[in-house]
Amino acid sequence: MASHDMHRLPVVRDRGASFSYACHGCGHCCHHKAIRVDPYAVARLADALGVSTTAVLRDYVDAATSTLRQSDGGACVFFDGGCSVHSGRPLPCRLYPLGWGGKPNGDESFYELSAHPQSAGVYGTDGTVADYLASQGTAPYERASWRYAEVLRRLHLAADADGPDPGAPPSITDVDEAVRHHCEQRGEPIPDDVEARVDLHLALLHAWLDAAGAPAG
Numbered sequence: 001m002a003s004h005d006m007h008r009l010p011v012v013r014d015r016g017a018s019f020s021y022a023c024h025g026c027g028h029c030c031h032h033k034a035i036r037v038d039p040y041a042v043a044r045l046a047d048a049l050g051v052s053t054t055a056v057l058r059d060y061v062d063a064a065t066s067t068l069r070q071s072d073g074g075a076c077v078f079f080d081g082g083c084s085v086h087s088g089r090p091l092p093c094r095l096y097p098l099g100w101g102g103k104p105n106g107d108e109s110f111y112e113l114s115a116h117p118q119s120a121g122v123y124g125t126d127g128t129v130a131d132y133l134a135s136q137g138t139a140p141y142e143r144a145s146w147r148y149a150e151v152l153r154r155l156h157l158a159a160d161a162d163g164p165d166p167g168a169p170p171s172i173t174d175v176d177e178a179v180r181h182h183c184e185q186r187g188e189p190i191p192d193d194v195e196a197r198v199d200l201h202l203a204l205l206h207a208w209l210d211a212a213g214a215p216a217g
Contacts, residue, residue, distance in 0.1 A: 011112040013098075013129050020124035020132060021097055028116035029096050030079040035068040037061060040144030040198055041090040043175045045078075047194040048088025053176040066173075091141035097121065098129070100142075144198065151205050154214040163213020170208060175201045 013019060037045070039053070042061065046053045060077050062069055068090070069077040078085045083093070091100075097115055102108035110129050115121060133139070151172070170178035179197050182204055183190045191197045210216070 013110045013112075014108075015110070015128065015130040015133070017110075017129050018125040018127070019098075019129045020127040022122040022124070024120035024122065025082060026116075026118070026120035027075075027079060027082065028119050029093075029121075030076045030083065032070070032074040033076065033092070034065070035076065035090055035092050036066050037068060037090050038066075038145060038148050039173055039175050039201065040141065040148065042173065043194050043198050043201075044088040044141075045085055045090070046088075046176065048085045053174050057174055091138060091145065094136040094138045094141065095133075097123075098132070102142075102146075140195070147202055151202065151209070154206070154209045154216065158209055158212040158214035161213035161215070164211065166208055166211035169212075170201070170204045172205065178204055 042053045042056050045060070046056045049056065057063070060069055061067070071077065071079075076083075078089075083089055095110075097113050098110045099113050100108065100110055155172075170182065172178075175197055179190055179200050182188075182200070191200060206216070
């Protein structure tokens, strides 16, 4: 399959704009795409696969780029005639064929991405961008994106903060490793729910950042 470079089209929308898209499973969008994953996306993939986030990071993620690995033919590591982790697919896959640009102040826009010339997907106007996002379950991924972005912002500030040395931080990328270490040290049960583990992971990171003197808010 020849590579198709996806790029933004000059069509910018907001949540109320007319938009619909029907996927027909051609799989073209699952090839030659750099799908970046944050800790929440890794946790949701791990939950869908029934493995730990440690295993997902080791077996499926390129550590240098934080993107999902691809086969020699350019297919996503989870593509097997279809998405093998559809219930846990990352935000870029849920948004497609839209891209999302947002700012911490709440400003955001949605832009269309160029489709593969042989795509079987069908565009329409019988809904809104908000409807499409709801149908794809993007909300928890959007929230987590902002929450981890705040951690990264504070990490940059911590490097310049004149605070005490709080020791090594919890693993920033590996939710299960950080949570397991914390719970084992305290003799507490590890939360069964993926959302609860992510909440605890974020709390641990912010507690470390507080101890490091990184400004919050």
